[in-house]
Structure formats: C-alpha cells, structure tokens
Amino acid sequence: MPAAHLVLLFWIAVAPALARADLVLVAHPGSGIERLTRDEVINIYLGRYRLLDSGLNAEPLDHPADAEARYRFYRSLVNKSPAEINAYWARLIFSGKTRPPRVVGSVERMLELVAASPGVLAYVDRSQADARVKIVFDVSD
Amino acid sequence: MDGKVRWRQGILARSLLAAVVVALLVGAVATHGVGSIVGARAHALALTRLGELLDTVERTASIACFVEDEQLGKEVAEGLLRNSEVRRVTIRVGDRELAGAERAAGKSRAAGEGDLAGAANVRTVDRVLHSPFDAALAIGSIHLEADAAVIDAWVRNNTRNVSLLLAGQIALVVGAALAALFFFVLRPIKATSDRLHRLDAAGGERLAIPRGHRNTEVGRLVGDINQLAGRLVATLEQERALRSRQEIDRRKYQDLFDHASSGIFVAERFGSIDSCNPAFIELACLPDQVGRARRLTDAHWQDPGKLLAMIGAALDGGQGACDDDFLLQGRRGDERWLRVTIAPLGDGSVQGTVTDVTQRKREELSARRLAVTDALTGLANRTGLHRRFADLRPDDGPFALVLIDLDGFRQINDALGFPVGDELLAGVAARLREFLASGDEIARIGSDEFALAWVGEGDRQALAARVERLAARLAQPYAIAARDVRTPLAVGVSMGLALYPHDGGDIQQLMRAAELALHSARSAGGCACKFYEPGLQAAAVHKRRLEDDLRAMVAGRGLDLAFQPIVNLRSGRVAGAEALLRWPHPAHGFVAPDVFVPLAEEIGLIGAIGRVALDDACRHAAQWRRGGLDIYVSVNVSARQIPADLAPAAVLDILRRHGLPPAALVLEITEGVLMGNVAVAQAWIASLRTAGVRVCLDDFGTGYSSLSYLKRFPLDTVKIDKSFVRDLCIDAGDRALVAAIVAMARSLGLNAVAEGVEDARQLEVLRDLDCGFGQGYHFSRPVAAAELAAAILRIHGAASAAPVTENRA
Numbered sequence: 020m021p022a023a024h025l026v027l028l029f030w031i032a033v034a035p036a037l038a039r040a041d042l043v044l045v046a047h048p049g050s051g052i053e054r055l056t057r058d059e060v061i062n063i064y065l066g067r068y069r070l071l072d073s074g075l076n077a078e079p080l081d082h083p084a085d086a087e088a089r090y091r092f093y094r095s096l097v098n099k100s101p102a103e104i105n106a107y108w109a110r111l112i113f114s115g116k117t118r119p120p121r122v123v124g125s126v127e128r129m130l131e132l133v134a135a136s137p138g139v140l141a142y143v144d145r146s147q148a149d150a151r152v153k154i155v156f157d158v159s160d
Numbered sequence: 161m162d163g164k165v166r167w168r169q170g171i172l173a174r175s176l177l178a179a180v181v182v183a184l185l186v187g188a189v190a191t192h193g194v195g196s197i198v199g200a201r202a203h204a205l206a207l208t209r210l211g212e213l214l215d216t217v218e219r220t221a222s223i224a225c226f227v228e229d230e231q232l233g234k235e236v237a238e239g240l241l242r243n244s245e246v247r248r249v250t251i252r253v254g255d256r257e258l259a260g261a262e263r264a265a266g267k268s269r270a271a272g273e274g275d276l277a278g279a280a281n282v283r284t285v286d287r288v289l290h291s292p293f294d295a296a297l298a299i300g301s302i303h304l305e306a307d308a309a310v311i312d313a314w315v316r317n318n319t320r321n322v323s324l325l326l327a328g329q330i331a332l333v334v335g336a337a338l339a340a341l342f343f344f345v346l347r348p349i350k351a352t353s354d355r356l357h358r359l360d361a362a363g364g365e366r367l368a369i370p371r372g373h374r375n376t377e378v379g380r381l382v383g384d385i386n387q388l389a390g391r392l393v394a395t396l397e398q399e400r401a402l403r404s405r406q407e408i409d410r411r412k413y414q415d416l417f418d419h420a421s422s423g424i425f426v427a428e429r430f431g432s433i434d435s436c437n438p439a440f441i442e443l444a445c446l447p448d449q450v451g452r453a454r455r456l457t458d459a460h461w462q463d464p465g466k467l468l469a470m471i472g473a474a475l476d477g478g479q480g481a482c483d484d485d486f487l488l489q490g491r492r493g494d495e496r497w498l499r500v501t502i503a504p505l506g507d508g509s510v511q512g513t514v515t516d517v518t519q520r521k522r523e524e525l526s527a528r529r530l531a532v533t534d535a536l537t538g539l540a541n542r543t544g545l546h547r548r549f550a551d552l553r554p555d556d557g558p559f560a561l562v563l564i565d566l567d568g569f570r571q572i573n574d575a576l577g578f579p580v581g582d583e584l585l586a587g588v589a590a591r592l593r594e595f596l597a598s599g600d601e602i603a604r605i606g607s608d609e610f611a612l613a614w615v616g617e618g619d620r621q622a623l624a625a626r627v628e629r630l631a632a633r634l635a636q637p638y639a640i641a642a643r644d645v646r647t648p649l650a651v652g653v654s655m656g657l658a659l660y661p662h663d664g665g666d667i668q669q670l671m672r673a674a675e676l677a678l679h680s681a682r683s684a685g686g687c688a689c690k691f692y693e694p695g696l697q698a699a700a701v702h703k704r705r706l707e708d709d710l711r712a713m714v715a716g717r718g719l720d721l722a723f724q725p726i727v728n729l730r731s732g733r734v735a736g737a738e739a740l741l742r743w744p745h746p747a748h749g750f751v752a753p754d755v756f757v758p759l760a761e762e763i764g765l766i767g768a769i770g771r772v773a774l775d776d777a778c779r780h781a782a783q784w785r786r787g788g789l790d791i792y793v794s795v796n797v798s799a800r801q802i803p804a805d806l807a808p809a810a811v812l813d814i815l816r817r818h819g820l821p822p823a824a825l826v827l828e829i830t831e832g833v834l835m836g837n838v839a840v841a842q843a844w845i846a847s848l849r850t851a852g853v854r855v856c857l858d859d860f861g862t863g864y865s866s867l868s869y870l871k872r873f874p875l876d877t878v879k880i881d882k883s884f885v886r887d888l889c890i891d892a893g894d895r896a897l898v899a900a901i902v903a904m905a906r907s908l909g910l911n912a913v914a915e916g917v918e919d920a921r922q923l924e925v926l927r928d929l930d931c932g933f934g935q936g937y938h939f940s941r942p943v944a945a946a947e948l949a950a951a952i953l954r955i956h957g958a959a960s961a962a963p964v965t966e967n968r969a
Contacts, residue, residue, distance in 0.1 A: 061293060065226070065227075065293065066227050067226060067227050067228070097293040099293070107223060107292065110220055110223050110224075110232060111223065111227055111229060111232060113231075113232075114229045114230075114231030114232045114235075115231070116227065116229045116230075116231060116232075117227055117229070
C-alpha cells in the first residue's frame, strides 16, 4: 500500500510539530468522572477493564485507523504504533471477552456521543473540546 | 617345546582376544562417556527448547494476563500442550490462575514406566509475564511442567543412537586394524614359526622370506634367523669336533694317569683327595676302601702336618710348584721316602706328583756319612774333624790337637802291598782309640796321618807324658795277618801338637799349627814329637818365600851350575867333572843344594830343574870337548825324576842335540831311587846303560846301603860319602869301611869315587887303599864352567909336581 506508506512517512516527519497540538480525553460532564490517571486511561482504552469506580461502565471511542489523532494518542499513551495496537486487539478479539474501542468517523460525532451519554470517553484536540464535554485527562502530560 | 602350538595359545587367538577385549573396554568407556555427554546435552537442549517454546507464546500470554482473558490464556496453554514434551501449563495473574491445561496421564507416550521417573524428575520452567505496555510491570506468570518421561525417552534414544554409532565405528576400526595385523604381521609370523618349527637347520634347510616382506622387519627377522641358524650349525659342528678331540685327549691322559709309575693325585687344601691313580695308592700304601672319600692323611706319614702345610703354602704362595721329601711308614713297617711335588691348579685344589726316592735317600745318607767318615778305619775323616770343631767359641775349654804321621808308611805300602798297609792303619787306629777319653775326637786325615783331639788337656807337661805313652804304644810291633808277612811290623811315628786356644782360634788355624809342628818333627828325622811354636810359623813363611823365589828362578833360568873335577887317583888326571847346582839368591846369596833340592822335590819343580841342569851340563861338556877337554860330566838325578821326568829317551835326545857320545855322561842316583819301585828303577838303569850312559850310586855308605842294591842294579860306579873320607886318617873304623867299599867295588867291577878329599894325607890313604877316583877341595872347589879348564890345568900341574907313589891306571 504505497499511499499508506506515504502517510506514515508524513506523520513521522510532522509528528513533533503536531504533538504540540494537545490531545485531551473528554467525558460527559455529568458522568461523575473528575480526573482519570494515565493507567486508568490505558486500562480502559486497551480493554483491561471498563467498569469505573463509580460503577459506571466506560465506553471509549477511537478515531479511524488512519486518523492522525489516533496515532498521536497511542504513541503518547503507550508508545505504540496503531499497527501494534491492531495486532494487540487481533489476539483478543476472538475470545470475545473485550472489544476494541468503537471507531467513530468524525470528531463532531464523537463529541455528540460523549455529550449524549455518561461513560463515553473520547480523545480530541484541546481546541475541539467544547462545553458539552469535560476534560478528564490530558494526554500530553 | 612339545611341537604343536594350540590355537588357543597361538598368537592369532591372543591378538584377537586382546583386540576384542580392548575394543570392548574402549567401547564401553567411550560409550559411557559419550552417552553421559550426549544425555546432558539432550537435557539441556530439551530445556532450551521449552524456553524457546515459551518465548513464542510469551507475548500472547502476557496479553491474556493483561486483560485477564481466560479464553486467550486457555488457548495459549493448550497450544503449548500440543508439544509432546509439555505435560502441564498454568498461567497466573497475581495469585489467581487465569488458565491451565494438563495432558491426560494416559496420553503420555512414555506412560507406565515414565510415571515414577516423571514424578521424581519433574522439570519445570517458570516465566514472569510483564504488561505489554509496561516492561517493568509484572502482571502474572506462566508455569510449564515438562514431561520428564518423554524427555528421558528422547534423551535415551539419542544416547543409544550415538552409542551404537560409536560402537560401530570402533568395531570397524578394530576390525580393520585386526585385518591389517593379521595379513601383514600375524600370518607371516605364524607361517614362519610353523616352518621354523619343522626346520632341519643341520640339514641345510633355511626359512623362506614371506612374500612382500623382503624389506620389512619380518623379512629381516627371517634373514637373521637364517644367519643365526647358520652360525649355530657351524658352532655345533666345531663343538662336536672339539668334544671328540677332547675325548681322545682325555682318554690319552687317562691312560697316562692310570699307568704312570709316579703317583698322581688331586687334593684340596685340607687333604681330601679328589682323584688319584693306582700308583699313588700303591706308593702311599693307602687302604683299599671304596665307600669313603680318601684323604692324604690316611697314609702313615711321619709328619702329615708338614704335607698339609706345604699344600697350604703352594695354594697361598701362588709361585708355582714346591716339593719336599716325606717319610712314610710302609705296610710292613718299612720306611719309605716319597718326594711330593705340589702344584696349585688354580681352583683351590692342588695336583701332586709322588715318586719313591727311598733308594736315593739311602744313598744320600750313606754318602753323607761317608763324607765325614774314613771307610778303612771307621774313624772320622778330615771333613768330619772340621765339622766336629767347626764352631769353636772362646769360652770352650782348652784341648790339644795331636797330628800323628807314620814314618815310612809309603815304603811299607810299596814293599808289602796295600792290604798290609791297610791292616797296619787299622791297627794304629785301634791303638789310638785306647787313648781316647769321653769327648775326645779321633780322625784319619790323610793316608798315614791321624789326628787326635784331647779335650780338656792344656798342661804341656802332662801332654808330653801322654804323648810319650802314646808314641811308645804305637811303636810296639803290629801283628799283621795279611798275606805272607810273618814278622810283626814296627813303624815310627812323628807327632805335632797344637793347643786350643793358645795356638789357634779355630780348627783351621789349629790344624795348620799342628801340621807345622808335625812337619818340624818330620824334618827332625821322624820318630819325634813337637809342640807348635811361633818360630815354626816364621820358618814356614820363610820356606814359603823360598819356594816362590825358587819358582821364579826356574822360570827365569837363574840356575847356575858349578863343576868339580873328578880326578883319576892313579893317573892324577882329571877324568870328569860333577855338575853341582848353585842358586845365586838375590837376598840370601848362594843357597845350598841340600836346602833347595828337597824344596824343589816337594813342590814338584825338580823335574824342570833336573832337565835344565842336564841340558846345561851337556852343553858345557860339548864346549869342553870342542876345546880339547875330553872329560865326562856327572849329573845328579833326583829320585823324583825317575822314571818319567827323565826318561832314557829324553837323556839320549839331549846328548844327541849337543853332539855328545853317551860315554860323556854319568848320571848320579841315590839310594832313594833304588828303594822305590825296584823294577822301574832297574829298567831305567838298564835302558841307559845299554845306550852307553853310565850310572853312579851317590852317597854310598849312608842310609841303608844295602849290598843287595849293588847286586840287583847294574851300576858303574859308587861314590864313597865324604863323611867316611873326612876322618879317614884318624878313625880306623872309617878307613876300614872305605877299604871294604873299595875292595867290594873292585870285586864287583865297579869304580869307586871318594868324595870330600880335602888334603894330601887323605889322598895318600885313598891311594894306599887303591881307590880309583877322588874329588874334593884338595883338587879343586866347584868352579864355574868357564874356569874349569884352568882348574884342570892346575890339577894336572900339581899332579905332575907331586910324587905319584903308585900308578896302576
């Protein structure tokens, strides 16, 4: 896939500049979630457990596979490439015990989903986080 | 070697056995070692493989743990279990078991036997599982149990395979080595050995070199064996030849040994006899015993220790043979002398040779006795006497040595024969023995000379008395039984005495002193006894010098002749001249003939002197004849010169040389000539007279003057001794004697010459008695030859002046 390669190369070249564009994890403001730790974020996003202390079932959202944000998110969270994350999920997917985060095609839709129900989590650029959502974790930290 | 080599003991079987044993041992050790190594490595390999197996599932397992996904964990565990070596897998998250899987017992491939071993030998591998997203965070573990039975079976299998392979290799190598050994070494050696075993080396057979081994050690071995066999056969041949020669030699020497007349034995140091010949047994009178070993000391030696000592000396000395004589007691009590010669053989034993020297010993003994004994009288001889007094010491007591000489013994011997003389000597010896005391010694030291040693006698007077008695006893007549001697014989003795230690320190000096004394006694006329005096010694020395001078004189022809005319009393003319010897001695002046003639007779010079005198006298007579003096020369002849020193032929030869007729020579002899061997003297005189030489008897009237001489001997003239003429005018007896002699001579047809006519009155009386011739100072002294003519002229002149009363000539 030459196109994908080109994209990859592009992201490798521009990533340091883009990284400065902070990614934040947002949740429903009434979800009761104030702050999440990095481990909690990792556990939720990588399917370890999704039941929060508050008894709320966390439902993480993910960008499409080719989204630049998705790359940045996993790189800064666990220092893995999206391909590696895919391979990870490929091992787990057949047991059916856990699923990868639901992929949502646009940021807007994401924000809508977050705003629509407590427990849904999504990561967006800080600039995209509006009043409908509450920032619970700063990915860049 | 009994011949066959049994196959089990053969080199083939042994090599095979050795190879198999070595191969088995090496194989066992190698297999065990290799098995251990291979087993250990297989175990390690199995564990490594399990580790690697875990590696492949580690990631998935850690993910399963991360999300605590039992399903995924189970899949992982079961996946691992598909590996036959894995028996059980357990995946844990914290303390909780996430997933596990275990092989059913029946499905184990090494079921049964493996249970026990598996239980005892469970091998497990644990691996800590980390979070996939945080390498530092341990989130669980995976536990894997290996199926030991399976691993062991696998390891065993592996080990067995390797061991089999190794054994096969070893077998191959050993087999190949054995084959090479068999073909290249054992087979040729066995073949050679078998061939060698049946080889007839003496028959010239030799081993063949196995094919292809010409240049190998086997080939060389065979070559060496062949050479060795050759040398061995040659050596055996030599040995056989040598043995046969030795056998011949041995037989030869055995014969010598058995039949030798000398005894031969071989004995060791202490006398036990190894071997001896029959002659030795006979000589040594050894008992005939068979059972016991003989010993040298079995013989009845007088001194067996000496024999053993000699054997010891021969063995220790190492200087060849030594010998000695041994006295042996014979079987019948007889004594036997054996000469034993011992020679060491070099092996600690000696060889002895034994000869019977009894005869020689007896002869030696008797010779030794004879050497000191006079056979005739049984007395000691001179040697015996010397031996008796050989070692005189100054502290030995005094003794007297008496030498006794029989006067006129030679005449008795000559006249009556040796048996009579011998009997007389025996008689004298018997009488001498009467004068012996214990310790005294008696010897016969010459034909008629005896010696007595009177021990303890030192006093001269006592000695003189004893000698006197001895002389008287010896002077008594001896009754002689031999032959036809009827009347007892009487003999006078002269004796000389010397005293020890006064006259000499040893027997030689003493003998000389006694001889001088005896000589002095004899010179005094015999029948006397003289003690030794130092003067005798001086006289002897003087005489000795005189002898030397006489010898020198004769050798240097220093003899001088003087001539005294002999006058025919009837015609007053000189008829001849008597040649008188004169010795002009450089120190003593003229020495008288009655001094030096006996001396010359004694030392055997008289022959030479006589010949010179005769020759000189004849030479002068010839001169006178040539000068017109027709006179004869009268020469004195000593009894010693007759007959050999002055043979008639020699006399005639001298006459012929000087051109003299026999009538020109008169030889004057004394009674001594006639008293000797009558027949010889008669022949000598007769022979000369036949030739025409006249013979005159000198000094008639002295001595025996036996008238029978005049009858028995064909003489021409007698000379009347001057002792009768000297007192002719004053002693009627002498005058009567002279008259008788002259008358007798005339009646026998002899001429008479009066000696010592010193004055005219004597001449007158002689003329009255009708004595034919005279000589003396009255006519002339003896003069030198050159002056004789003058003396004759003077005599003739005086004769013509004096009145010749009667001239019947």
